[in-house]
Amino acid sequence: MTNDDRPAFLRPGERLVLFDGVCKLCNGWAKFLIRHDRQQLFKLASVQSPEGQAVLRWLGLPTEQFDTMAYVEDAELFVRSGAVLRILAQLPWPWRAFAALRVCPRSLRDWLYDRIALNRYCLFGRYASCVLPTPDHARRFLHDDA
Numbered sequence: 001m002t003n004d005d006r007p008a009f010l011r012p013g014e015r016l017v018l019f020d021g022v023c024k025l026c027n028g029w030a031k032f033l034i035r036h037d038r039q040q041l042f043k044l045a046s047v048q049s050p051e052g053q054a055v056l057r058w059l060g061l062p063t064e065q066f067d068t069m070a071y072v073e074d075a076e077l078f079v080r081s082g083a084v085l086r087i088l089a090q091l092p093w094p095w096r097a098f099a100a101l102r103v104c105p106r107s108l109r110d111w112l113y114d115r116i117a118l119n120r121y122c123l124f125g126r127y128a129s130c131v132l133p134t135p136d137h138a139r140r141f142l143h144d145d146a
Contacts, residue, residue, distance in 0.1 A: 018056070019045075034096055036092065085098070085102050
């Protein structure tokens with residue numbers, strides 16, 4: 001992955017959260033970020049969107065079956081529990097405090113993350129198609145304006 005291959009709509013330094021757009025848990029996470037990211041640090045994109053697919057290709061990640069949340073900060077990729085904790089560390093209090101969970105071994109954090117991620121549809125349900133952002137939230141989502 002190089003900055004030269006970066007999709008044109010993903011600006012250098014941009015912070016992007018990629019999530020499963022049909023997963024109810026993942027959509028809840030996106031809504032949580034919209035509500036609590038008062039500084040609007042993060043852009044969002046579902047992995048099913050054209051923008052999400054382009055970013056996945058740029059990162060060399062699978063585009064068909066994607067079972068984790070990914071967070072891209074400039075050209076650095078974070079996945080699984082590392083992505084969640086990196087995002088939480090940038091939110092205001094009290095959410096920032098949860099980033100202290102980084103002291104837990106990554107293998108344990110990722111094992112727990114995987115149990116939830118691999119069973120997310122059974123545990124939380126899924127939508128028949130991607131949920132579109134409301135007009136007031138649309139500016140928070142990554143768009144290819146080309």
